[in-house]
Amino acid sequence: MEKKVKILVVDDEENVLDFLKEVVESQGYSFLSARSGREAMDKIKEARPNLVLLDVVMPGIDGLEVLRLIREEDKGLPVVMLTAYGTSERIKEAMGLNISGFIPKGASVKEAVSKIKTVLNVSLK
Amino acid sequence: MVIKQYSKEELVTLTRQIVSGKLAGTITHKAKNILMPITGYVELIEGGVSSEKQKKYFEKIESSGKRLQLLLKSFLRFSRASNAGGRGWQGLEEIDLSGLIEEIVSLFEDHITISKVTLEKEIAPGAGKVCGVYGDISLIIASVLLNAIEASPQGGSIRIVGEGLSISIDDDGPGVSEETKNKIFEPFFTTKQGSLGIGLTTGLFLARGMGGDLVLEGKNKFIVSLCQKKY
Numbered sequence: 001m002e003k004k005v006k007i008l009v010v011d012d013e014e015n016v017l018d019f020l021k022e023v024v025e026s027q028g029y030s031f032l033s034a035r036s037g038r039e040a041m042d043k044i045k046e047a048r049p050n051l052v053l054l055d056v057v058m059p060g061i062d063g064l065e066v067l068r069l070i071r072e073e074d075k076g077l078p079v080v081m082l083t084a085y086g087t088s089e090r091i092k093e094a095m096g097l098n099i100s101g102f103i104p105k106g107a108s109v110k111e112a113v114s115k116i117k118t119v120l121n122v123s124l125k
Numbered sequence: 126m127v128i129k130q131y132s133k134e135e136l137v138t139l140t141r142q143i144v145s146g147k148l149a150g151t152i153t154h155k156a157k158n159i160l161m162p163i164t165g166y167v168e169l170i171e172g173g174v175s176s177e178k179q180k181k182y183f184e185k186i187e188s189s190g191k192r193l194q195l196l197l198k199s200f201l202r203f204s205r206a207s208n209a210g211g212r213g214w215q216g217l218e219e220i221d222l223s224g225l226i227e228e229i230v231s232l233f234e235d236h237i238t239i240s241k242v243t244l245e246k247e248i249a250p251g252a253g254k255v256c257g258v259y260g261d262i263s264l265i266i267a268s269v270l271l272n273a274i275e276a277s278p279q280g281g282s283i284r285i286v287g288e289g290l291s292i293s294i295d296d297d298g299p300g301v302s303e304e305t306k307n308k309i310f311e312p313f314f315t316t317k318q319g320s321l322g323i324g325l326t327t328g329l330f331l332a333r334g335m336g337g338d339l340v341l342e343g344k345n346k347f348i349v350s351l352c353q354k355k356y
Contacts, residue, residue, distance in 0.1 A: 012238075015189055019162035022169060022182075057154065059238045084157035105161045109168040 004030040008049035010040040012058045037061025055082045067097050078123045140327040144267045145204035151235040159193045206260025223248040226287045229266050241279045252287035255351040261331040268324035269294045269347045291350040300344025
């Protein structure tokens with residue numbers, strides 16, 4: 001049996017996690033979630049997701065710091081940043097850490113799904 | 126060069142505009158986080174889902190909508206609050222201190238996260254009703270809180286405590302030096318780049334206008350004291 005693609009969503013907003021769970025599962029992927037940077041790192045080590053959707057602004061360890069920690073462990077894990085608010089410096093900084101793209105929090109479901117599929121198609125080839 | 130002399134009322138209005146302006150970006154951030162599922166669930170429903178899911182999504186849309194409404198209502202209430210502007214005892218009302226602290230803190234939530242500090246909030250069971258003007262008290266707390274956030278190092282923490290008829294806010298930043306202690310309430314005195322230096326002046330003026338006070342205790346702790354309702 002083919003293994004399900006696992007997507008880890010990291011966001012401190014519960015309503016965003018609930019919603020993205022519906023989106024991710026509607027596409028037949030397996031949904032994993034983390035509400036903090038520390039929890040995200042634990043989940044990555046434990047569950048080995050195929051893709052991480054990572055919020056930039058989070059209390060404690062923020063998205064960019066999580067991204068740095070991910071890159072120390074795994075240089076190739078696809079990471080797409082979720083942004084509701086981002087300065088150009090932060091975006092530039094994230095680009096330098098080899099991300100697979102951005103999903104703005106104002107994006108439609110169609111756009112978000114399209115981005116996820118594009119990244120997975122490239123990484124699972 | 127002519128420097129305009131501001132009246133106290135103008136200083137209050139200017140302070141409110143500055144604080145509202147600084148909060149606007151992070152309120153937008155919070156609103157976008159709430160809006161994302163609202164528009165998203167609508168799109169999922171339009172795409173066709175089971176009636177069970179449809180019911181669940183409608184409930185989520187409704188609760189997010191209410192949350193957004195509350196956020197915008199609080200922000201408008203703060204940014205458009207009328208100022209008593211030190212008109213003494215005129216227009217004083219009974220205000221629940223704990224509710225007011227909760228409301229102001231909720232407006233600052235994302236600002237605190239983005240500033241990479243943490244906020245500990247403690248409302249003692251004895252935090253009671255005070256006599257004041259909502260707009261004035263909220264502006265004093267917001268100005269002092271904003272100062273604390275800007276003075277805190279990354280990873281620093283701020284404590285806001287409501288007890289009895291007072292609110293204290295302290296941070297673990299470097300604090301106010303002995304040399305500047307006497308000047309911090311003077312208008313346009315600032316040690317921060319890009320700051321006008323009117324927040325504490327306004328806070329002191331508004332607190333005293335309601336029969337209360339704003340004082341610095343030690344190097345880092347500001348205490349706003351207010352009065353009890355007069356019958």
